[in-house]
Amino acid sequence: DILMTQSPSSLSASVGDRVTITCRASQGIGNSLNWYQQKPGQAPKLLIYVVANLQNDVPSRFSGGGSGTEFTLTISSLQPEDFATYYCQQSHSLPRTFGQGTRLEIK
């Protein structure tokens, strides 16, 4: 199975900050990488698919990048509604696997 490792596991930041979350795959996955946001008590929500494509209605302050084994999710200017847990997920091979999550908290 492909292991997806996110860093950091948790992050404290302030409104207006720029933050970057990293996701590393245990083997090359090309561009088969997606990002989700999850708030407490809610289902995950697709943010970015295939590395860098924003899902409908996702604000442009979110961006994704990378290829192969290392990927990033960047939020250019944090807003109050962005404080949540973020997960990366690979679709290169079976089983589909998720990262362990990065919890973004208000400083």
Added chain:
Amino acid sequence: QVQLVQSGAEVKKPGASVKVSCKVSGFSLTEVFIHWVRQAPGKGPEWMGGFDPADGETIYAQTFQGRVTMTEDTSTDTAYIEVSSLRSEDTAVYYCTNADSWAHVYYFDAWGQGTLVTVSP
């Protein structure tokens, strides 16, 4: 836009089975590819399986082979997952989700609200 509505919470004893439903609207069930993902308390999501259009059949994560069955009723546009021989470690929120693709890469773009399954003696 695909909308997914799941059945309500369940409490089961170890060794029992549970069946969770996922009603599709906005599209016919034959037009979407339903997968199932579960999330144990405080943990990340775990993919369980779903319909693979490339093979035209349902694929299961090895972890759940033989203990999980995914079915569909196209007459009611409802997908189901049944988990048998439940144990405490199966306590989790179970989600159905739609798999879409772009450039041959699959992603999960619509999710049900989740169904909490609690396994307790």
